[in-house]
Amino acid sequence: MKRRHFLLSTLGTLGTGWFATSLVQQVALAGEFKVNKRKEDWLKIISKEQYGVLFQEDTERPWSSPLNDEKRKGTFVCAACSQPLFKSDSKFNSGTGWPSFFQSIAGALGTKRDFKLILPRTEYHCSNCGGHQGHVFDDGPPPTGKRYCNNGLALKFVADGEALPEVLKS
The missing domain is CATH 1.20.5 (Single alpha-helices involved in coiled-coils or other helix-helix interfaces)
Structure with a gap:
């Protein structure tokens, strides 16, 4: 006993x-990010579900995002602040049910350790607004060996030829 x-x-x-x-x-x-808004202000820009993923670190159900099947050339931007995060040529089918990338745009992401599932993981956030995007793992394809496993709700896709939205500054 x-x-x-x-x-x-x-x-x-x-x-x-x-x-x-x-x-x-x-x-x-x-306060570490260029863009800091109150919940009420974010909810004027993004949905409640997006807010949950981006700012409360929720995870969407696998295979629920239409971006999982997005195959066009273009740029994936943060759904909250529109900062470009990934180019489409770094996207691959990981079989996990979430949009996955092997490389981010330089300077677009920040990382921190996450112990929510007891074992440590590395989560990544938009470096402009702090919006939680997903987790990065070391089981991706060459050339980086990384798998950025992203919540589709945390992203917007902008096809090549379309103007990128203006990135929020504050």
């Missing part, structure tokens, strides 16, 4: 520590 109590106590302490660390990381991220 004492051993069980010790294990539960230790797990509880670790869980509290993880929660506090996670909370500190979230607070530290706020």
